[in-house]
Amino acid sequence: MTKAPWLMVAGAVAGFLGVLGLHKPATPASGATPGAASGQASSPVASPSASSAGSGPATGPVTATGPATTVTGPAEQYGYGELAVRVTIRGSRITGLTVPLIRTAEPFSQQLASQAIPVLRNEVLSAQGTNINAVSGATYTSQAYATSVQAALDQLHFK
């Protein structure tokens, strides 16, 4: 079996490419590029699991004036599910954050998400950006939240 290492390599390449080829992201919306200012990038399917914590206007310091603009960031797939965050900006401040879309694969992730999202919302509002700490024990959820918010902010050219 002198050719065994080469057979292994050939098989590995085939298996690797095969899985890459077969892999389909769960929704076409994930990874959407920033579109128009108020582009609705999330899928229109109503979320079966309700966990929109922190809906409504901002609870942070309200010194914002001017018209509010709202953008929903793209649905971020994070391995245990997906979520999208809707960001409201007034003037130069982030004033609102809601989660119109969250789908988790199983109850444990659901529970983690419902605990983590309010914390993350407060973090973003205090930091006025995505330079926040992830919630311990909900790393992937936190990353997806931050990524979705950041993409929405980019669309609004928020600094």
Added chain:
Amino acid sequence: MSAAQVGFGSPQPPAGAGRKRQAPRAVPAPRPHPRLAGAAVVLAGAGLGAVAALAITGESARQLAVPGGLLTFAGSLTGMVGTYLALVMVLLVSRIPLIERVAGQDGLVRWHRALAPWPISLIAAHALLLTLGYAEAARSGFWHELGVLLNRYPDMPTATAALGIMCLIGVISVRAVRLRLPRETWWLIHLWIYLALAISFAHVIVLGPAFVGHPLTRLVWSLCWAGTAGLVLCYRFGLPVLRSLRHRLTVAEVRAEGPGVVSVILAGRHLDRLAVSGGQFFLWRFLTPGMWWQAHPYSMSALPQPPYLRLTVKGRGDHSRALARLRPGTKVAIEGPYGAFTTYAQQRPKALLVAGGIGVTALRSLLEDLPRGSAPVVVLRATRAEDLVLAPEVRELVRHRRGKIHELTGPRDQAAIDPVSLPRLVPDLQDRDVYVSGPEGFVTDVVEVARALGVPHESIHHEAFAL
């Protein structure tokens, strides 16, 4: 007919020059299928590529950019690849006939040893990288995050225990440590790997990003694990037990063959249905106090003559020396037959058989499989003439096959096998496959000489007797 009368001299040579033998004896071992074994290797490689791709497709570019993202991804990748390699390790030594017949059990154990550092270090890295990644994302310390992981996530304590077992096995298998441990202790701890793999299964399926929400991936992964477990139960444990029960081998006689060398002749049932080829070996477990927990590999020194089976052993360590004191009637359990050192491996029309010392045992049974008129050349090398055990039998077998035998005795500088002396003994080396058997150093040297003389890799077959 008692064992003493059987004699185990040279049995009937195969009838018909050049034709496959029709001797009335035990069934030959099934033919190996190198192409199928090659396909299995490709499949194993495909699995490796697939798990790497699974780890990669579980991430998106943006996830890599967030704090801790790169570390988490690295942790995920090392975990998937490391666990897959651990499964491969188990399969390598599961004695699956398809692979074993082509690679030989001794070859598979070599690969198992060579591969070993990889799954252990990859899985240890996986644990480290994930903890670091999570800690960076949560802006907490390493130890705090470790506590969170162990307390908050399901199945993590057992996974951590499994990692501990793996690392322990790695440590005790380092040569310096292994030589200091009693063989039984090392073996017992090594067996815990089955436990470690079993208890770590859950955390992968429940927590791995490639699996959560991907029922097909979960199914395939579970099937692979179930399949591995099935193969282990069947070929590593089940089949040897069934064979031992079917053949009911007991010690019939212990005979001295030379200084420090004894033949153990076993009697058993249905040996006409024991499918073996010359040159193969078994792992023998003598069921007597002090020896029952060890199974040692020794070559058969003759094809079975139902109801008898013979092995010839040189007393080098505790176990082999104890064989001389075996009492007739002792029950014996067997694992095997194993080994790819057979005439099936032969590529060229003729053969050269080179034996160093006790290596003659494997060649003695291999010779019986060579058909009449095949004109083998046999070189027996030993330090002293009395160390040439089984020489009378070998001479007669060679004579029946119209071959030549050369007996080289004396110290190394006087009777060496080197690129000058070997062609003199074997002028038609280009028509011959080379079978070498004996102590490791001897085998390595002779293989080097054969390679230097232009014998291609596929035509060199070796069986090294380790201490």
